[in-house]
Amino acid sequence: LAMRAELHEATREGEFVLHYQPQVAIGTGRIVGTEALLRWRHPRRGMLLPGAFLSHLEDHPLALEVGHWVVEEACRQAAAWRDAGHPFIRMGVNLFAAQVRSRTLASDVAMALRRHRLPPGMLELEITETIVLGVDEADLEQFRELHRQGVGIAFDDFGTGYASLSSLKRFPLTRLKIDRSFVRDLMSERHDAAVVRAIVQIGNDIGLDIIAEGIETRDQEALLLKMGCRDGQGYLYGKALPAAQFADLAQASG
């Protein structure tokens, strides 16, 4: 079966699932948030990671429907954890460009929050530079509306694109996610250390939260903390886990 046809089947049969990667307060190790990451429970090929299908989904007519489902499912899960007495933490959700183009993003998100009785600040939408560069004035107004409501807006893979800096002025943001390519060789490459230091300083100066991605070692963690980066995500703290396992981890972290 061709990938496009399989994606229809996956949507119809509910084969998508979300896994949750921890985001911690560096230094304390306490889990303060999570990023919901899409997986496809493929009937024949097993659990597929985004690398195997995301490029096909992004420009597929179903991207909008799957994106809606991700927002709804992440909000449902956050509310379920809250109601079960688990630590109440921020939920990060990646957006498809199609969701932005739909012109109903702000109302879709507001409705999902209301349906699950979640405060807007609990949700953080992650956008990539591709999305940022594609927005028109009407799209921007939707993000301003979400921002006014208190929904978090994080710039994913920050620093990798050529418009990262100019976007800071144009776009309503609450957080920068330092791309893991800068964290990987942080200890050995002076250029990477300089980029990370500059991103943290800009973020702190203009009042944005910062999170570093791809943290794998205690040395990277210590240097990031020294540079003023307070949140982190990466294999040092854990990979993306199914909801039940993530909840156990979050409970144990306090």
Ligand code: G
């Ligand atoms: O799960 P993994 O770490 O392999 O994710 C790879 C990339 O896939 C992430 O960086 C993210 O940008 C993208 N991705 C994962 N889940 C989603 C999702 O639900 N929606 C969108 N639009 N992108 C996602």
Ligand code: G
């Ligand atoms: O949104 P984004 O594309 O950044 O999604 C996170 C991606 O980064 C996922 O593909 C995940 O598997 C990967 N990832 C998360 N933590 C680490 C890490 O510590 N090291 C590396 N190499 N990859 C990571």
Ligand code: MN
């Ligand atoms: Mn992301």
Ligand code: NA
């Ligand atoms: Na990223």
